Amino acid sequence: MNADSNGLSNAEALSRLIKYGPNIFRDHHELPLLIQFLSRFKNPLTILLLVASAISAFTGEMTDFVIIMVMVISSVTLDFVQEHRASKAAESLRRSVSVCAIVIRDNKTLEVPLVNVAPGDIVLLSAGDIIPADGFVLEADDFFVKQALLTGESYPVEKKPGPLASDSIDLQSATNAVFMGTPVVSGSAKILAVKTGASTAIGAIADSITRHPPPTSFEISTHRFGLLILRLTILLVLFVLLVNALMHKPLLESFLFAVALAVGLTPELLPMVVSVTLARGAVSMARKQVIVKRLASIQNLGSMDILCTDKTGTLTEARITLQQHVDPQGNGSERVLELAYLNSFFETGLKSPLDEAILDHKNIVVDVWKKIDEIPFDFERRRVSVLVENGESQWLVVKGAPEEIIGLCTCYSVTS
Known part of the structure; x- marks a missing residue:
């Protein structure tokens, strides 16, 4: 890393920040709010309702047009507002944590924002600090770090300088390395920052979870149901028009009858009922200090039968209770x-x-x-x-x- 005990110079730190980028996770740019709002009309059931309302307006049935449009717009708006507010709350919570790091530059101790930590920086750590980058331990004094964020292990791990053991194969056994985002439980240390931002172990995880998620099973099911209703409605309308044509009925009268049939078959209240139900679930979760970023995920959570996890410490309290104290013969002592x-x-x-x-x-x-x-x-x-x-x-x-x-x-x- 071309670093020494005097730390980087301010000019070299700036050069490395330009080369490697700021010490933040990759920022996925969101679409404009208008595009996000309009994208919610892609559901087949919503499209069917909009077509039905347009036909109602064209044929003079303004009452049906107004009712359907109010239901569709209210449903989409409720969905959009709820998820947008949740996303903003999560983003506000993330940005409210303003973390600084103590580094050595030009042989001077400085406090710099976390975003300005560069590869090659010498960082000083003590109890209560959040490690600002992945790096190697140069000096340590009774230095313990909690890595549950990355490994799921709830007990602190001692970190010290020196070579790794030959059987070290994972993060938990890397006793000479520290990782960004993990808290220092006790002691103090001096580390050499090696990787920052999205290149860190936690940066790779953060990048994967900030990508646009795939549709949930609930969204897939509602999409398929909407396509089914759309196909049935089109088939029935065509069937009615064909039968009326074969019976030599007036074309306009047959068309109006087919439109009335299409409007009657369309479940106008379904999108509204779904949105209101999921929104109530989000409000209930909010009372338990849980932010729901996607309303559709509530149905997935509710339909869960078995939750599988690979770490007992993830679910348990990580507390030990003393049950017995015995002598070598097994007798209470x-x-x-x-x-x-x-x-x-x-x-x-x-x-x-x-x-x-x-x-x-x-x-x-x-x-x-x-x-x-x-x-x-x-x-x-x-x-x-x-x-x-x-x-x-x-x-x-x-x-x-x-x-x-x-x-x-x-x-x-x-x-x-």
Whole structure:
């Protein structure tokens, strides 16, 4: 990336922004509102209603013309307004999050808008920051990142500089890399930005979901139903005209009868009923803090029987509950709970779900205890050690991976 510890110069950063583009996802331009509104008249059923209303006006049936036009325009307008408002709400929510990043440029620390982060920038991160680009970790201090946005795994992952393990094959195991959009849970780090905008891992996902979606099964079904009604109406009108012609009926009278038949066969209220029903569903979802961008998607959600997911953490609360605390013989032991509580209580840094479960299980008085020192958890030792004293004795309480702890033990305690 031709970068050093002094960071990019402002001129080089500007040059790279021109070359690689701003640090934003690809923006899909929307059609003008008038085109979006008119495109909703492409439904065969809507076309049939418009033709029927035009014929009614041509033959002097102004009441039928007005009723049909009011129903069609009201239905299309309701549909358009509801989806347009939802899209604007989603866009407003996205733009309301104005994120900045702290970078090193010309050997100076600067705060720049996220959009101005360029490949090759040295970025400084701390707890609570959102990572502004995909990059490599240069320095790290107790640096944990939550990657659930990309991997579905709810537990934070420690990031540190150095080469990858030989068996690293996915984002979760890339311990020397960070990814745009993921939050920093604890610690601090210095990273080298490598990819920005649509080139990032989350940028590829964002690009795929912002494309115009394919029609839903509900839209396909209503389209087919509209074509069916259109074909039946045309066939019946032609049949009536043919029969009347064979019976030597007056042509004008036969035509008016066929038009009346076409108007009678057309379900004028159907588009309105569908739009009102889906709009009520959107309002109901809005009360639950859900923005519905496409009304037709509500029917898909309502017809779902089974939801399949590949990550348990996506659906569960990612919380652990302590059920038992036992000694090596499997008997309940208050001493085991006391030792685990002391370790979790005095441990500093990031609290794991296991620590939270231990501390929530029972309150143990620790006023008599004082922490002397601590060796925090790391992925080489795979354990955390806390040295405490109560004025009479000192305890070194160690908690970690079972195979590591058992490997260190030379004896164990029994009930007696």
